Amino acid sequence: MRRRLLWFAFLFLAGSTLSAQKLLDIRMNVRFENVSLLQALNQLIDDQGVPLAFSDNLIPERQINRTFTDKQIRIILDELFEGTLLDYRVRASVISLYRRNKPVGPVFTISGFLRDEANGETLIGATVHDALSGQGTVSNEYGFYSLQLPAGNIVLVCSYTGYEAHKDTFYLYRNTYQPIALKSSLVLPVIEVKGSDLPLGIKGGSSFTLDTDMQQKIPRLAGEEDPMRMLQLSTGVQTGTDGVEGIHVRGGSAGQNLVLIDGVPVYYAAHAAGVFSIFNSDAIRKAELIKGGFPAKYGGRLSSILDVRTKEGNNQKLSGKAEAGLISGRLSLEGPLVKGKSSFFLAGRWSYLNWFVVPFSRAAKARRGVSGSTSYYFEDINAKLNYSLGKNDKLFLSYYHGGDNFMNGGHTTDTIAYLDEYEQLQEFRTYKGYFEQLRWNNQVGVLRWNHIYNDRLFSNVSVSFSRLDVTSQFQTLDSVVNLHNGQFVNPFLASLFHSRISDVGFRADFDYYPGAKNRHKINFGWAANYRLFVPGALVIDDGHSDAIVNRQPKTIQVDGREYVGYISDDLQLSERWKLYAGLHVSLNRVEGKGYLSTQPRFGIYGNISSFLGVKASVSHMSQFVHLLTNSSLGLPTDLWVPSTAEIRPETSWQGTVGLDIRPSDHWELGLEAYYKKMDHLVAFTEGANYLYDWRDNLTIGEGNAQGLEVLLRRKRGRLTGWMAYTFSFTDRKFDRINLGKRYPFKFDRRHDFKLVAAYEFTPHFDISANWVISSGFAYNLATSTYQLNFPGDFSPPVELPDYGEKNRDRMPDYHRLDVGANFKFGNPKIQHQLHLGVYNVYNRQNPLYYTFRSEYIVSGYKLVQRLRYVQVKLLPILPSLSYSIQF
Numbered sequence: 001m002r003r004r005l006l007w008f009a010f011l012f013l014a015g016s017t018l019s020a021q022k023l024l025d026i027r028m029n030v031r032f033e034n035v036s037l038l039q040a041l042n043q044l045i046d047d048q049g050v051p052l053a054f055s056d057n058l059i060p061e062r063q064i065n066r067t068f069t070d071k072q073i074r075i076i077l078d079e080l081f082e083g084t085l086l087d088y089r090v091r092a093s094v095i096s097l098y099r100r101n102k103p104v105g106p107v108f109t110i111s112g113f114l115r116d117e118a119n120g121e122t123l124i125g126a127t128v129h130d131a132l133s134g135q136g137t138v139s140n141e142y143g144f145y146s147l148q149l150p151a152g153n154i155v156l157v158c159s160y161t162g163y164e165a166h167k168d169t170f171y172l173y174r175n176t177y178q179p180i181a182l183k184s185s186l187v188l189p190v191i192e193v194k195g196s197d198l199p200l201g202i203k204g205g206s207s208f209t210l211d212t213d214m215q216q217k218i219p220r221l222a223g224e225e226d227p228m229r230m231l232q233l234s235t236g237v238q239t240g241t242d243g244v245e246g247i248h249v250r251g252g253s254a255g256q257n258l259v260l261i262d263g264v265p266v267y268y269a270a271h272a273a274g275v276f277s278i279f280n281s282d283a284i285r286k287a288e289l290i291k292g293g294f295p296a297k298y299g300g301r302l303s304s305i306l307d308v309r310t311k312e313g314n315n316q317k318l319s320g321k322a323e324a325g326l327i328s329g330r331l332s333l334e335g336p337l338v339k340g341k342s343s344f345f346l347a348g349r350w351s352y353l354n355w356f357v358v359p360f361s362r363a364a365k366a367r368r369g370v371s372g373s374t375s376y377y378f379e380d381i382n383a384k385l386n387y388s389l390g391k392n393d394k395l396f397l398s399y400y401h402g403g404d405n406f407m408n409g410g411h412t413t414d415t416i417a418y419l420d421e422y423e424q425l426q427e428f429r430t431y432k433g434y435f436e437q438l439r440w441n442n443q444v445g446v447l448r449w450n451h452i453y454n455d456r457l458f459s460n461v462s463v464s465f466s467r468l469d470v471t472s473q474f475q476t477l478d479s480v481v482n483l484h485n486g487q488f489v490n491p492f493l494a495s496l497f498h499s500r501i502s503d504v505g506f507r508a509d510f511d512y513y514p515g516a517k518n519r520h521k522i523n524f525g526w527a528a529n530y531r532l533f534v535p536g537a538l539v540i541d542d543g544h545s546d547a548i549v550n551r552q553p554k555t556i557q558v559d560g561r562e563y564v565g566y567i568s569d570d571l572q573l574s575e576r577w578k579l580y581a582g583l584h585v586s587l588n589r590v591e592g593k594g595y596l597s598t599q600p601r602f603g604i605y606g607n608i609s610s611f612l613g614v615k616a617s618v619s620h621m622s623q624f625v626h627l628l629t630n631s632s633l634g635l636p637t638d639l640w641v642p643s644t645a646e647i648r649p650e651t652s653w654q655g656t657v658g659l660d661i662r663p664s665d666h667w668e669l670g671l672e673a674y675y676k677k678m679d680h681l682v683a684f685t686e687g688a689n690y691l692y693d694w695r696d697n698l699t700i701g702e703g704n705a706q707g708l709e710v711l712l713r714r715k716r717g718r719l720t721g722w723m724a725y726t727f728s729f730t731d732r733k734f735d736r737i738n739l740g741k742r743y744p745f746k747f748d749r750r751h752d753f754k755l756v757a758a759y760e761f762t763p764h765f766d767i768s769a770n771w772v773i774s775s776g777f778a779y780n781l782a783t784s785t786y787q788l789n790f791p792g793d794f795s796p797p798v799e800l801p802d803y804g805e806k807n808r809d810r811m812p813d814y815h816r817l818d819v820g821a822n823f824k825f826g827n828p829k830i831q832h833q834l835h836l837g838v839y840n841v842y843n844r845q846n847p848l849y850y851t852f853r854s855e856y857i858v859s860g861y862k863l864v865q866r867l868r869y870v871q872v873k874l875l876p877i878l879p880s881l882s883y884s885i886q887f
Helices: 020-025 037-048 073-080 212-217 227-231 354-367
Strands: 003-005 027-036 052-055 063-072 086-091 094-099 107-116 127-130 136-138 144-150 152-159 166-172 180-182 206-209 237-239 247-249 257-261 264-266 284-292 304-310 319-325 328-338 342-351 371-390 393-419 425-454 457-482 492-512 520-543 558-572 577-590 593-607 612-623 625-628 639-642 650-661 667-684 698-714 719-734 751-762 765-774 784-788 798-802 814-826 831-839 847-859 862-873 878-886
Touching (some): 027 037, 027 073, 037 073, 063 073, 107 152, 127 144, 227 284, 284 667, 328 371, 492 639, 625 667
Antiparallel strands (some): 086 094, 127 136, 237 247, 328 342, 371 393, 393 425, 425 457, 457 492, 558 577, 625 639, 698 719, 751 765, 784 798
């Protein structure tokens, strides 16, 4: 513990010796402008020469905004320390600070819910703090708080970002139910109190919380305000080109992220293969991405938890919002069913991409000599009802539905004529055709019951379901016909693929606040899930003739049951240190076999000083469901499969260490290093045909990931934003991939830099920009080609690529600049917002992937097939425009 002892007595007293009484009676003028108590004391030392001696960890967190004119030192100190346990004494011409013993007396509990005053929405993670004793707590994910304090005078202060600080003064003499309503503010609250004198490191873990105010400001793609795109701008998060392929967190794969909507898992969280997410920003109350230091209540995935909480609905008045962008429109409506007691929320989003995509694609294909078109459509619906049965009980019913429909087709014909070596005319007609269709949809529903047993025990019990259906059709035809003799080669492939996963669950979570000193917060609970996996495929493949062979679907249904129990304790070791200890235990039963997994979670968080915090954590995770990806497909036909009697659950250990630095109230700097070891990973083997039984095409392996993350953030003032940098390594090793040798994972991107900034000129006008640059993906180009001849001398040989060692090459670096501006106008009843922006300002041609395309040419008096290397790109420079009206 650092002890600061500064001697300025010889300057202050001009060489004379004064008694304690004379020292405290010296008068001075001093002004404290919105500084902490620690900063105020340092100001007395540095600017006024007051000889103070104290230890930093004695000083509680409180804001000072006072002016003293011609006041004695004793009066200044008395007023600064009012309501705290701090006192002082004079020894050897030095004023020493110390803390008085706390009075012993009865302890009572203050508890209740924190809500938005205007609409009744509960506030998650709001701080409740007694300014006199320094004791504090944070509201849970349902807005409930519980705080134990000794009897006596209480100054209860509540603060939450974007709301005015709320203060209640009263005398505590019994257990008290104290609901708190906060008033929204355009200005961030001056008072920012952190529970139990822990301004840094109190939250622990490795998380990134969605800033809804910043989300509305940052640039958008085609006018779409997408929470997932903001989360992609944090450290440790990788995506494919322009968001394709989902998020990959700290070296993990897309299937290792647990995405929750109101506590229910969602098995596919994207539209347009990841370009847009399923989340309607108008429906979201809070979203948090957890990358490490996982709480014990979470499990089932290795890499991250994305916990999304939707709005409950305005229980005071009817309100709504409508918005139109370049690709979709949104509409939301909320209001009371019984004012102050029950409310509803309904939101929908519908794309009108087909208005543009179909005619544009038809014209674009026609310019290339292809007849056909492309169409795409998606939709989302969120609904929620809640009803208060009293101050201790509340019911919630939530539902989400989202769906996509993509179709792409075309065909082209050509005639090739040439003279062979015998001067004979040879004529061939080529026909190339393709058709692909993909439909997928999510359904999520949950019924929740919140109950307060007493002022220290809170529970949430829920029954839920989640379902994902994916159906795809895929057909290709590439035929060559000899017009003289009628002989032809007719490679033809058609497939109908269907996959489904259904998940029904029961869950009970409890928050318990024991003890009289707010040292413990205990979470415990249990859950049970039943999952049904239905993968299957129908293949029609004739090889080289015009006959069609049908193969019936080989559908193998697998069901699994998972049982979970957990317990954890947030233990306040001291005023500056906190220990988190938890245990997550899960049992998975499938095909007559059981897998028991015991997963400890530990973390320690604390402050070295008022501006420096430290943290460290260790987490063990296990995953019973696996996402199998066939990388050769351009469509998201990924397959969810369970652990089976032959396939063990995936497991990981992750350790983190980090520093949190706050040099001022405006700036925050976070540094965090991590290492993750993954075992029993499941993947398709190289060359696997995913249309057949997936069990026959799997390989088991391992992976490593390590990195350093740096996040510099400015959260206050007109200029806000952050700089995120990640330096990382990640690899994989599978028995049946790359000849069993270790290779770089596709998302092994050494450097990843993101810069986000927004400047608010007035409350009605702001501009923003973000720039990203990342190392290229790992992949491998073909090192050579080989020819495959079909039976019969009439068929030209087919040239195939040989890729060599896996992921030995690198795509070009990815970089992109986006800009945006927001204009707000209207009155308190009706508010308007116009967003203008540009995506990919300098039109960077970032490759999505590389592929080979075939073409027929005449070479050496023969018709031969040649493979041409093609770079496939996705999003060029695009305008962004949206208009919204809120009432």
